[in-house]
Amino acid sequence: MILTSIRKKIATALIVGFLAYVPAQVSAWGTIGHRVVGQIADTYLKAKTRKAVQDILGYETLAMCANWGDFIKSDSTYNYMYNWHFVNLPAGLNKDGVYNFLETDKSISLYTKIPDLIAVLKKPSSTRDEKKLAMRMLVHLAGDLCQPMHVARKEDLGGNRVSVLWFNEKSNIHRVWDEQLIEYQQLSYTEYAKAINHASAVELYNWQNTSLKDCIFESYNICNKIYETTKPDAKLSYRYNFDWVDTLNSQLLKGGVRLAKMLNDIYG
Numbered sequence: 001m002i003l004t005s006i007r008k009k010i011a012t013a014l015i016v017g018f019l020a021y022v023p024a025q026v027s028a029w030g031t032i033g034h035r036v037v038g039q040i041a042d043t044y045l046k047a048k049t050r051k052a053v054q055d056i057l058g059y060e061t062l063a064m065c066a067n068w069g070d071f072i073k074s075d076s077t078y079n080y081m082y083n084w085h086f087v088n089l090p091a092g093l094n095k096d097g098v099y100n101f102l103e104t105d106k107s108i109s110l111y112t113k114i115p116d117l118i119a120v121l122k123k124p125s126s127t128r129d130e131k132k133l134a135m136r137m138l139v140h141l142a143g144d145l146c147q148p149m150h151v152a153r154k155e156d157l158g159g160n161r162v163s164v165l166w167f168n169e170k171s172n173i174h175r176v177w178d179e180q181l182i183e184y185q186q187l188s189y190t191e192y193a194k195a196i197n198h199a200s201a202v203e204l205y206n207w208q209n210t211s212l213k214d215c216i217f218e219s220y221n222i223c224n225k226i227y228e229t230t231k232p233d234a235k236l237s238y239r240y241n242f243d244w245v246d247t248l249n250s251q252l253l254k255g256g257v258r259l260a261k262m263l264n265d266i267y268g
């Protein structure tokens with residue numbers, strides 16, 4: 001009896017120890033960021049669109065399906081989706097440079113996959129499973145599209161290799177933007193979505209009529225500013241939040257508004 005309990009304790013200690021060494025997943029907006037985008041999008045759906053989305057997702061909401069694209073990274077069956085989440089752009093491009101890069105770069109990326117997924121959802125012959133996968137991934141990638149560090153440099157893995165301290169905790173710029181800046185706001189995803197979901201009619205019009213290339217160019221400009229102002233080993237804390245929180249919130253809001261536009265266009 002005693003031996004069994006000791007064995008159990010050792011096994012628990014080993015499991016806990018092992019988990020501490022599993023490297024942090026390179027992901028995207030953390031769970032909250034992606035859900036905020038889905039939750040906001042839901043508020044802009046036309047009735048016809050909402051019905052079509054429910055037919056595909058069932059009880060799963062746009063918010064709750066938004067992280068599936070990251071969860072599946074634990075299953076190697078889905079390794080083929082790794083490059084869908086980002087598009088790496090070199091430094092120093094102007095608008096034409098970004099356009100040109102996107103037009104000539106034929107690799108699978110955030111830029112090429114979004115239209116692919118929309119096409120799957122539009123195609124009458126797509127199966128139910130194909131549509132479900134496409135819907136979940138489109139919701140996810142619409143979030144990644146507005147995360148500035150998802151259009152960042154290849155050589156540092158989108159900022160994953162740029163080490164910084166976040167409130168004295170070892171981190172990197174990518175992770176700060178994926179999770180830490182969002183978590184710092186101390187809001188649930190529903191509270192967050194409600195708090196920032198205030199766009200003027202002009203903003204809505206402009207954001208809904210931004211091409212995919214321009215969405216990427218917009219994220220790219222922000223990403224460049226992040227690189228300029230966030231040097232390796234920088235100690236980030238209160239001031240960083242103060243400097244960037246408006247940009248962060250605006251990107252999350254745009255992500256939701258644009259996702260709704262994509263879905264309304266598919267089912268409109």
Ligand SMILES: [Zn+2]
Pocket residue numbers: 027028029069070085140144
């Ligand atoms: Zn992602």
